[in-house]
Amino acid sequence: MESGHFDEGSAGRPEAAAFAAREAIEVLEVLWGQSRDLAPTAPVSTSQLRVLYILADNDGINLRALGEELGSAPSSVSRMCDRLHALDFIERTPSSASRREVELRLSGKGTRYLKDLRARREASLAEVVAGMTPAERSAFAQGLACFRSAVLREKDATRDATRHVRGESAGTA
Numbered sequence: 781m782e783s784g785h786f787d788e789g790s791a792g793r794p795e796a797a798a799f800a801a802r803e804a805i806e807v808l809e810v811l812w813g814q815s816r817d818l819a820p821t822a823p824v825s826t827s828q829l830r831v832l833y834i835l836a837d838n839d840g841i842n843l844r845a846l847g848e849e850l851g852s853a854p855s856s857v858s859r860m861c862d863r864l865h866a867l868d869f870i871e872r873t874p875s876s877a878s879r880r881e882v883e884l885r886l887s888g889k890g891t892r893y894l895k896d897l898r899a900r901r902e903a904s905l906a907e908v909v910a911g912m913t914p915a916e917r918s919a920f921a922q923g924l925a926c927f928r929s930a931v932l933r934e935k936d937a938t939r940d941a942t943r944h945v946r947g948e949s950a951g952t953a
Contacts, residue, residue: 801927811904811905811908812900812901812904814904824864824867824869824893827850827860828860828863828864828869829897830850831846831850831857831860831861831864831870832864832869832870832886832890832893832894833894834846834849834850835870835884835885835886835890836886836891836894839885839886840875840883840884840885841883841884842875842881842882842883842884843857843858843861843881843882843884844881846861846884851938861884864890867889868887868889868890869886869887869889869890869893870884870885870886870887870890871884871885871886871887872884873885
């Protein structure tokens, strides 16, 4: 692995799989950077993009829940939402559950931005994947599905642990 090449003999080791994933991510960053150059869009940081992804999957989420998803302080989340609102990428509406809360949603412009970004990324990926054999595509798709499942399990475990710790400290105050 030190030579910069993936060693299939060590593929079962977590370090080897992490190395392969890092290399794939770096290639994806280059690929997506090239497609951004071809069709520039409004400036959105990586953190702001995460917010848009979360809102796409959690319509009507409040700031507190968004902060938990991001693992960020409320003030940081609020500032990030201010910027996205100024870009007209998100909408804020009063919560139907509580007058003190605000619900966050993607605006039409935010939805179009994500749709365009995802379409450009998928087109770039489709060109590369088209050069793979059917067996390689199948293994690739299965590997990515397993990777995504592992990420989501880890995310859920971290969120549950954070809630547990908060619950304990809330009980002692």
